[in-house]
Amino acid sequence: MVSKALVRLVSAVHRRRMKLLLGIALLAYAASVWGNFVNMRSIQENGELKIESKIEEIVEPLREKIRDLEKSFTQKYPPVKFLSEKDRKRILITGGAGFVGSHLTDKLMMDGHEVTVVDNFFTGRKRNVEHWIGHENFELINHDVVEPLYIEVDQIYHLASPASPPNYMYNPIKTIKTNTIGTLNMLGLAKRVGARLLLASTSEVYGDPEVHPQSEEYWGHVNPIGPRACYDEGKRVAETMCYAYMKQEGVEVRVARIFNTFGPRMHMNDGRVVSNFILQALQGEPLTVYGSGSQTRAFQYVSDLVNGLVALMNSNVSSPVNLGNPEEHTILEFAQFIKNLVGSGSEIQFLSEAQDDPQKRKPDIKKAKLMLGWEPVVPLEEGLNKAIHYFRKELEYQANNQYIPKPKPARIKKGRTRHN
Numbered sequence: 008m009v010s011k012a013l014v015r016l017v018s019a020v021h022r023r024r025m026k027l028l029l030g031i032a033l034l035a036y037a038a039s040v041w042g043n044f045v046n047m048r049s050i051q052e053n054g055e056l057k058i059e060s061k062i063e064e065i066v067e068p069l070r071e072k073i074r075d076l077e078k079s080f081t082q083k084y085p086p087v088k089f090l091s092e093k094d095r096k097r098i099l100i101t102g103g104a105g106f107v108g109s110h111l112t113d114k115l116m117m118d119g120h121e122v123t124v125v126d127n128f129f130t131g132r133k134r135n136v137e138h139w140i141g142h143e144n145f146e147l148i149n150h151d152v153v154e155p156l157y158i159e160v161d162q163i164y165h166l167a168s169p170a171s172p173p174n175y176m177y178n179p180i181k182t183i184k185t186n187t188i189g190t191l192n193m194l195g196l197a198k199r200v201g202a203r204l205l206l207a208s209t210s211e212v213y214g215d216p217e218v219h220p221q222s223e224e225y226w227g228h229v230n231p232i233g234p235r236a237c238y239d240e241g242k243r244v245a246e247t248m249c250y251a252y253m254k255q256e257g258v259e260v261r262v263a264r265i266f267n268t269f270g271p272r273m274h275m276n277d278g279r280v281v282s283n284f285i286l287q288a289l290q291g292e293p294l295t296v297y298g299s300g301s302q303t304r305a306f307q308y309v310s311d312l313v314n315g316l317v318a319l320m321n322s323n324v325s326s327p328v329n330l331g332n333p334e335e336h337t338i339l340e341f342a343q344f345i346k347n348l349v350g351s352g353s354e355i356q357f358l359s360e361a362q363d364d365p366q367k368r369k370p371d372i373k374k375a376k377l378m379l380g381w382e383p384v385v386p387l388e389e390g391l392n393k394a395i396h397y398f399r400k401e402l403e404y405q406a407n408n409q410y411i412p413k414p415k416p417a418r419i420k421k422g423r424t425r426h427n
Contacts, residue, residue, distance in 0.1 A: 084142050090119035097121045099160040099202075101152050101167035101193060104131030106272050107207070107265075108166045110313050112136055116145060123158065125167070127151040129181075130174050135272050152189035159200055162320060165193045166207040168242075172235065173278035179237035186241030187248070194252045194260075203259040205320045206249050210266040210331065211239045215365040222371040223264065223327045234362055246327065253325065261319050266331025266370045270309030270390060271397035275405075281306065284342050285391075285398045288351035298360030300339030303367045307332035308390030311383040318379040331370035332383040348391055 098115055102108045103124030108131065115122050116139055123146045124136055139145040150156060152167045168185050169175040175182040190206065197204040213221045214229030229239050249260040269281040276286065287294045307330070315330040336344070342355055375381045 084139065085113065085117055087117055087142075087144065088119035095120055096161040097123070097159060098162045098164065099123050099125060099158065099196075100164045101125045101189070102131060102207075103164075103166065104128060104133060104135050104147070105166065106130075106135075106170075106270075106274070107268060107309060107312060108164075109135035109272055110270070110309050111164060111166070111316060112139065112145075114313050114317060116142070120144065122146070123148060123160065125150045125152065125156065127167075130169050130171075130274065130277075132272075152192055153184050155192050156196060158196075160196070160202050163193055163197055163202050163204040164207070164316065164320065165190060165204055168207075168238070170209070170238075171274070171277035171279050172238075175238040176234055182237040183241050186238070186245045190245040190248050194248060194258060197258050197260075198252065198256050203261065203320065204249070205261040205263060205316065206245055207316070208246055208262050208264045208327065209238070209242050210264055210329070210368060210370065211235065212243050212246065212264060213365075213368075214239060216367060219367045220333065220369040220371040221329070223329055223374055260325060261322070262327040263316055263319055264327050264329050264331075264370075265312060266329065266368065267304050267306045268309055268312045268331075269306055270394055272309075273394070273397075275398060275401055280304065280338065280341065281345075281391075281394065282398070284345040285349065285395055286402075288346050288349040288353050289395070289399060289402055291351060291353055293354045293356035294342045294346060295356050295358055296338055296342055297358050297364065298338075300337060300342065300355075300357065301366075302338050302364060303335045303369060304338060304341065305332045305335050305369045306341075306387060306390075307383045308385035308387075308393075311385050315375065315379065315381045318381045319375075322379055324374075324378050328375050328379065329370040329372050330375060330381070331372060332387075333370055333372055334383075334387060335367075335369045336387075344387075345391065345395075348388070349395055 098120050100108050100112055100115070100122060103112050103122070104126035108124070108126070112122055112124055121144045122139075125148045127150065133140075133147070136145075136147060140147060148156075152165075167189055169177075169182055193204060196202065210221065212229070213225055213227040216225065217228050218225045227243070229243070230236060231240055233239075246262055249258075249262055252258040253260045267279075267281075269279075273279070273282050275282055284294050311332070312330055315328075319328055319330070339355070346353055346355070372382060
């Protein structure tokens, strides 16, 4: 009996031990599974963190680009006046992306008018007016004035034409077409919509003058078959067209005879005397003077010209008006002046005198003073310092793009570059 009871007791203890061992094993297994689960979860979380970090590295530059785009879409324009509907004009500027045209665009936009710029970008550049793109008062049209244009405007500033010798001699037939057919198209537009047209003529209508200084009554001394005739005679016939339309069709016209002008946004290699001298001085190259350098020129700063153009457009003066600076300098004096302002060690190099180069050029601006109340106010040194600063920045920009501009001679088979 005792032995049986002992066997049962041992058997019961053994079963309990087995159950206990089995329970411990189950607990150990569960703990192992849980540990693996926790480890896997940790690995997954670390992997997700790494993935998120990688995504962040890729996305951050995109966020930067989006911020830049938002800034460009919400760019601050130059301050613009508010004009009432009756005072605000719809103004067309042909050649408005060029040197003078872009500065005129700035003034008219800041005065509160609606401005449409038309340019075929032969010499004009979009970057000259890009700070207005997107403004509700501004529109830019890529168009050649040799083709008709149909829009509604109140005033037309007709500036479209290459103005530097290398550019207008590059394609003389195109220059003639722009100044004749282009002017006819703009006069036709002015007639259709009842707009007033201002023609940007030039002192070149006086040619190589035999009268000094040149007043508006002087008829000029021009070579009609010389290398500059495409521009000189093109502007002369454009003036003729303006007064034909005025007399026959009653179109209101204004004619500005513009003398040498300089300032920021000039093409660095357009072949004109100011840009040539500044570029050569900044790059330490010889300043090239054609002939003896005794030829005279009178240079005005671009802001003075723009003020004169606006004053003429809004005046009652329908006859031609000279817009220029009567302060006369020889080319040699001017070369030395720019050399000193730049602080350049460049030498002055004398080359053969250019064909048809006017020996004297000085405007008589009594008419502009009397009838427009206009005269230049920016001193030559101040204007040149602004132009030099602009050219220096342009050189830095172009150096970063591995492009170094050089003064460009006129592209003609005969004759040479001349001062403008």
